Amino acid sequence: QVQLVESGGGFGQAGGSLRLSCAASGRPVNTVRMSWFRQAPGEERQFVATIAWSPMHTDLADSVKGRFTISRDDAKNSVYLQMNTLKPGDTAAYYCAATLSTGPYIHAGDYDFWGQGTQVTVSS
Numbered sequence: 001q002v003q004l005v006e007s008g009g010g011f012g013q014a015g016g017s018l019r020l021s022c023a024a025s026g027r028p029v030n031t032v033r034m035s036w037f038r039q040a041p042g043e044e045r046q047f048v049a050t051i052a053w054s055p056m057h058t059d060l061a062d063s064v065k066g067r068f069t070i071s072r073d074d075a076k077n078s079v080y081l082q083m084n085t086l087k088p089g090d091t092a093a094y095y096c097a098a099t100l101s102t103g104p105y106i107h108a109g110d111y112d113f114w115g116q117g118t119q120v121t122v123s124s
Contacts, residue, residue: 002026002113004096009118012086016122020081022096022115029072030054033099034079036070037108038092038120045095047106049081059105063089086122093117 008020022034035050049060049070058070069082079096097111104110 002032002098004098004113004115006094006096006115006118009094009120012083012120012122014087014122014124016086017082017084018086018120019083020094020096020118020120022079022081024077024079024096024098027098028074029077029079029098030074033101033105034070034072035097035099035105035111036079036081037095037097038090039095039117040092043092045108046092047108048094050105051079083120088122088124091120091122093119 003025005023012018030053033052036048037045038048039045047061048064049068051058051070051072060068067085071080095117096115098113099111
């Protein structure tokens with residue numbers, strides 16, 4: 001089992017920055033794939049970013065490439081999502097997710113463990 005707790009959400013302005021954190025317990029984050037998803041009201045949960053266990057390969061959704069960065073701190077057993085150049089379209093609940101699978105990773109169904117989510121609201 002992997003328990004995930006997100007933090008760092010809140011209000012931001014267009015062009016600004018926010019940093020989300022995901023603290024994991026139950027298993028080292030460098031032994032699972034860790035990802036961020038987001039879900040706006042009335043929409044499906046969408047892939048945002050992922051970081052694999054080893055090698056530390058990362059991938060980002062096209063909508064956030066060049067603006068968001070995913071990183072991992074093994075000592076703190078945590079994963080982070082640095083969000084720069086925020087846009088109103090980034091407004092959503094952001095979820096941290098983990099999977100033990102080595103297969104596909106861009107669909108919510110690929111993940112076994114989820115955090116409770118943290119809200120990000122970006123004003124224009």
